[in-house]
Amino acid sequence: MPEVAASRRVTSADIAKDVGVSRATVGFVLNSTPGKKISEATRARVLESAARLGYQPNRAAADLARGRSKIILLVLPDRLLGPSMQASLDEGARVLAEAGYALVTQPQARPLGGIPPLWETLGPDVVIGWTTFTPEEVMSMRAAGVRRIRPRPGESARYDQAPGVAEGARMQVDHLHELGHRRIAVAALNDPQMIELQRSRADAAMQRAEELGMETVALRSVDHRDGSSAEAVRIWHDDGVTAVVAYNDDVAATVAGAAIEAGLRVPQDLAVIGHDDSPIASLFVPPLSSIRMDTVEAARYLAAVALHEADGRPVTSTWTALDTRVVARRSTLG
């Protein structure tokens, strides 16, 4: 049974005293230090004592002595892939926790309003990003003592190369093309926080449309709170647009909603496809076609990269193998 927690925390010295060995021996046992032989008998006594006394190593002291912390910071752009990604990350967090690492996720890539990035205040040992960081961000991390950064600075230059950005946008367009649409619009969101990501997705979509010989109309931002979505739908419809590529499922819902309110039929008068396959896509009436990425695999990959940086373990899967595909629903199929 664990003893009543005294005012002072249990340190490794307490265990040493309790067992009757030196503090170093305790450390060797608890850390299973390679290259150190400790007899099975002693090892057992140390472990028993640690459990009985309720020993928890002092993070600050361990970090200081080791010269690095055990925090891994994961930076996701926007709320890319949203709730499903979060859930999938649990598995990665579990694996990392087993190795003694804490996984902290920062949902938005670029916090606004003068909030210092988490890596400055947390002191993570590793920062993993979905996309590449800007040179300023890298400098800030380095100054804050972050030793390992992934993707490596300059490894993959921009959002365009990150999985699920250009890929998903192209698939949206391909899907509409296959269904016979020849004149499409791209809908974005009025959010300064993710201009970059939106821009990249929109560019990829436009480019793909051009490759396929489709016509596109100018990018428009919609917001369900003002009249912009209703206006956009009216303009598009008058302009002969038959389908809309939306930045994400919220935008798709906004557009589809505005179309329905305007008396148009979705998808007969205006088809809509979203991105990320978030809950709203399947809950909306009609259900929204969307792009789904294999978040489980993505999370597994990110965890593997993190463990590689932290522990030196080999990375098994690869980024580019990520499965991305269209989830066709009634908002395009009718």
Next chain:
Amino acid sequence: MPEVAASRRVTSADIAKDVGVSRATVGFVLNSTPGKKISEATRARVLESAARLGYQPNRAAADLARGRSKIILLVLPDRLLGPSMQASLDEGARVLAEAGYALVTQPQARPLGGIPPLWETLGPDVVIGWTTFTPEEVMSMRAAGVRRIRPRPGESARYDQAPGVAEGARMQVDHLHELGHRRIAVAALNDPQMIELQRSRADAAMQRAEELGMETVALRSVDHRDGSSAEAVRIWHDDGVTAVVAYNDDVAATVAGAAIEAGLRVPQDLAVIGHDDSPIASLFVPPLSSIRMDTVEAARYLAAVALHEADGRPVTSTWTALDTRVVARRSTLG
């Protein structure tokens, strides 16, 4: 201009050497230690040197010496209040960052699948919860060296007392009662991760209905992926239920969607009210009535509590003053 970062990090000893004073003096200046007078001239030289050399204090060392970390962990139940809460917390994070604290939020209260709670691996100085923690959780925190826990163990016993739990559920029922509904159903979600919270909200709703002399039917869990929502809607409608209180907006959308697909009119044949006023509530067609809490004020309060625990600053606002109200939309108003 900041110098090129050498291999070794800049320590306060480097500054001391650079300025020509002792390390203690550097510490006094950088921490503005109360009760220590340092001449303005020396202070300026230290600060200049720190900036020039790009000094960043070593968190681990500071934490060790201080005996406490500068991490504040915020535990939110479920994804209560979802994205809006997250956004509102930014302000709190900024204030805390100014005081040198890192705010880490853990979205779900009780992680599943053997993931150790973040407080074990992160070593936060303060843990703030939206609701009270279980005795086991408190013990686990204590063992992990967490010194300050809010709400204080035993301060407010259960979910029922947390703001936005019973309150919101009662308002949902009140709203339906005012609109003339007399026989209602309560819809939950099939998610083991938040049984407690759902149970509390459902209980509060049922109890309120009874107080108002309304009839209720048994609680049902719905899931849009199987046929359970369609079945629930059919049963409810056959049973004379005219309105549904949903655990959250996703559940409300599920129910409303199933009703529409079944050819019922929302709200004429079946009214639905959600909770949290998440994006889907306003994007759905018809837009869903919901419960909105003042997340800005909530976040401000949580930040104030955190700062109080960390810094000893007084707490100005109060928990109970939180503004919770119905956002009436077409899913109940018609």
Next chain:
DNA sequence: GCGCCCTAGTTGCGCGCGCTACCTAGGGGT
């Protein structure tokens, strides 16, 4: 008996910072 190696440990330093206790020069009151 002697030198050698191997096992199972121990001693002790260093990590970088917070902070208490101490020191010193100069000034003013008596």
Next chain:
DNA sequence: ACCCCTAGGTAGCGCGCGCAACTAGGGCGC
């Protein structure tokens, strides 16, 4: 001349742990 006070510092310990360098105590070949 003496003492005391204060501003403006300095010396150095302690935090708990990781780990390198060292060592006591055998077994073993020659």
